[in-house]
Amino acid sequence: MLNWSIRAKQHLLKAGSKLIRYKNPTLIEGKGSVGQLAVQMQKWNLQHVFIVTDERLLELRLLDSLLSSLQEAGIRYTIFDQVQQNPTIENVEAARKMYIENKCDSIIAFGGGSPMDCAKIAAARVSNPEIAITKMKGYFKVRKKIPPLYAVPTTAGTGSEATIAAVITDPARQEKFAISDVKLTPKIAVLDPELTIGLPPHITAATGMDVLTHAIESFIGVFSTPYTEDLSKKAVRIVFQHLEHVYHNGEDIKAREEMLRASYYAGMAFTRASIGYVHAIAHQFGGLYHIPHGLANAIVLPYILEYYGETIEEELAELAIAAEIHEASESSAALAVKFIKRIKQMNKQMNIPNIVSSLKEEDIPLIAQRALMEANHSYPVPKIMNKKDCEMIIKKMLPN
Ligand SMILES: [Zn+2]
Known part of the structure; x- marks a missing residue:
């Protein structure tokens, strides 16, 4: 695709995105706050909630306080704990079947990105039985509104509790795709830091x-608005101030709380202003080598920021100021360099490598092709990359 036609497409998408009426979930936040969700649900007279989670979280007894508060409020529950790492169509349909069989009237998504994705799409299917999942691909294909959906994240990462999107895998076509609709935004997001206390350091880091990455890509892209820029800056500041600390001190409840908030802010920012090449390349590493999403982004992020160079100097300088790593006399160019350097240091401190150990040289053309296909069709990137540049960047991530 030619650069001008990519830009033209971006302008159209931007015009379209301005018409979307986003809604923010109501927030319940603070230590132990998950117990308050049942009280809210009771006010709406809900009788039987469907909880979508994974086995491991149940085994870790992470759901205990939620379940006892539901009991106290007289709300029955059915648990679907079979969410897969990357939910497939079959997985979501199994959840939907169980919801219907048990005559549930609401859904709680409890966990990381996968339970959120599974719950959102199962909810969409419950109220739209005539629309197959593959037909919901893309934007605004969820016709009827979904049952009340509540999100309880147990990682500070995906921001899915604030977004309109859900991702699903279609093994038949070897395809992973997103379903985006404002109807998929949760009604309430519960940010309870107690649920993230037990996360191991490497998952906290990734x-x-x-x-x-959500905060930066949404900030530097051409869809950003003053509203999303403010959210991105808040998220960047929190990550710079707390992430390394919480990596080493997982029990610090205040820092955990801050990180949950950052995840939520970044989620609100990128659901409106989208993402970019970092995610596009990271998605390919996930698909081909099963590198966890956050880890892949962490590795790719500094390379892409360096590639953008002068194009995003002012933006990175603004983020450096938001992150409070600046000194009064520094130029924008110096601040941008400092900002990227700081990200590399953070990665190093948290044992995140700067290479992808499973990356094979012969896969690079395919990775570049797929990443550009993904990004150039839908992401509002600040500078358009060609295949040769993309391959060169990926090459830098080859193991030595
Ligand atoms: Zn992401």
């Missing part, structure tokens, strides 16, 4: 860098 999911935290995902937050940073």
Whole structure:
């Protein structure tokens, strides 16, 4: 695709995105706040909630306080704990079947990105039985509104509790695609730091860098607005101030709370202003080598920021100021360099490598092709990349 036609497409998308009436979920936040969700649900007279989660979280007894508060409020529940790592169509349909069989009237998505995706799409199917999942691909294909959906994130990363999107895998076509509709925005998001206390350091690091990537990509893209820029800056500041600390001190409830908030802010920003090449390349590493999403983003992020160079100097300088790593006399160019350097340091401190150990040289053309296909069709990137540049960047991530 030619650069001008990519830009033309971006302008159209931007015009379209301005018409979307986004809604923010109501927030319930603070230590132990998950217990308050049942009280809210009781006010709406809900009788039987469907909880979408994974087995591991149940085994870790992470759901205990939610379940006892539901019991106290007299709300029955059915648990679907079979969410897969990357939910497939079959997986979502199994959840939907169980919801219907048990005559549930509401849904709680409890966990990381996968339970959120599964719950959102199962909810869409419950109220739209005539629309197959593959037909919901893209934007605004969810016709009827979904049952009340509540999101309880247990990682500070995806920001899915604030977004209009859900991702699903179609194994038949070997395809992973997104379903985006404002109807998929949760009614309430519960940010309870107690649920993230037990996260191991490497997951804290990877999911935290995902937050940073959402905040940066939404900030530097051409869809950003003063509203999303403010959210991105808040998220960047929190990540710079707390992520490394919480990596080493997982029990720090205040820092955990801050990171959940950052994830939420970044989610609100990128659901409106989208993402960019970092995600586009990281998605390919996920698909081909099963590199966790946050980790892949963390590795790719500094390379892409360096590639953009002068194009985003002013933006990165603004973020450096938001992150409070600036000194009064520094130029924008110096601040941008400092900002990228700081990201590399953070990665290093948290044992995130700067290479992809499973990356094979012969895969690079395919990775570049797919990444550009994804990004150039839908992401509002600040500078358009050609295939040769993309391959060169990926080459830098080859193991030595
Ligand atoms: Zn992400």
